[in-house]
Amino acid sequence: MIDVQRLRVLRAVAEYGSFSRAAAALHLTPSAVSQHMAVLERSLGAEVVARSTRGVTLTEAGQIMVGAAESVAAELEHAKQQVEQLSSGRTQLTVGTFGTGGRHLLPGALARFTAAHPDALLHVRQGEPEITLPLVRQGAVDLALAYHFDGPLPLGPGPNSGLRWTALLEDPLHVVLPEGHRLADRASLDIAELAPEPWVLGCLKTEAYLRRYAERAGFAPEVRGSTTDYFFACSLVAAGMGISLIPSIALVPPVPGVRAVPVEAPAPTRYVGVATIGRHGDRPHITAFLQALREQAARHAPPAKPPA
Known part of the structure; x- marks a missing residue:
């Protein structure tokens, strides 16, 4: 043994x-x-x-x-939570989430879940996927609202293998420009048209993503500002510092003074979903919360299809 x-x-x-x-x-x-x-x-x-x-x-x-060790640790943590629930008499659920997902998808899902399970005790932990996905594997978080950009799911070989991914929605990125910009009234834009523009970005992952798309279009973007907040990035765009590349769900509510224009195909896209571990058929509260997230995501966009 x-x-x-x-x-x-x-x-x-x-x-x-x-x-x-x-x-x-x-x-x-x-x-x-x-x-x-x-x-x-x-x-x-x-x-x-x-x-x-x-x-x-x-x-x-x-x-x-x-x-196997991660799965055992998660199962032991779940068993511990079940024992704690026996003494408290309340279902407990810990949800991990990234910032914009938490802001736009989580509140509606929480409202749906708590309406159906008023005695449930909920906890929320914010963090980027590289933080919350390992927490799911360790059993410290029951499920994590997460995302990945074009390419493989964030669950392949490595520290996140063994997780189950449930796709929720596709979140295309838009070019955000000052409302008086010469391209602000366009119905869509090709990334190559933006080669001469300075950029302000809302997160480090978006910067790496932009550089990859720009390289395909034959230019190196001039980045004049980098933040960890999409809303701050939009404010800098409104102030005339440059243009930005922002996921759709981070554009609500709109920031005054900017225009968001879709990118022509192949459009850069962020894929949003939920990571869980192992079977959750014996964990009805996880199944119920997943359904609440699906219903909330359906209000934003059709269910996502992960890239091949």
């Missing part, structure tokens, strides 16, 4: 990339961590870590076991 403590140690080794850093995080000695790994490898009959002078990396077997 595999010891749960050794799985916990393996998770730490995978997270920190070395025995010494994992030992410090777990308040163990590096020798104790090494012994845990050696015993785990003997019980499996396979190496779980590859050791080198630069640290340790997971083998294929190690990646499989880390995925």
Whole structure:
């Protein structure tokens, strides 16, 4: 039988990339961590870590076991929550969310859920997907409202594998210009037309995304401002600092002094969905909240189709 403590140690080794850093995080000695790994490898009959002078990396077997360790941790956390609910008599649900998703999708879903489950105890944790998705795997969050841009879902090989993704909506990005801009009255814009324009961006991910699309169009964007808030970025656009690339749901309510113009196909798009872990048929409160999110998302756009 595999010891749960050794799985916990393996998770730490995978997270920190070395025995010494994992030992410090777990308040163990590096020798104790090494012994845990050696015993785990003997019980499996396979190496779980590859050791080198630069640290340790997971083998294929190690990646499989880390995925199993995350699932075990999530199930234990869920069991703990169930026991706590027995004593409190109340269903508890913790929801992770990113900022604009929380602002536009979560309130309506929360209202629907609490109307049907008035005794439920809800908690909300805000964070970008790279923060909230691991929390789902660890069982610290029951589900996470998250997003990804064009490309693979954020659940492939790596720290988010094993999660279940439920697509909610497609969130196309728009070019935001000052309302007096020469292109502000256009029905749509090709990214290539914007080559001479300075840019103000609302998040680091959008900047990387813009640079990729701009490279395809044959130019390097001049970025004059970078923020972590789409609304602030729109305000800077209104002040004449540049133009921006903003997801649709972040354009409500509109900021005075700017115009949002759709991008011509292939339009850059953000895909919004919900990440859960394992089966949730035995967790009716998660199923109910997912349905509330679907209903709220349907008010914004048709259900999303993840890219091939």
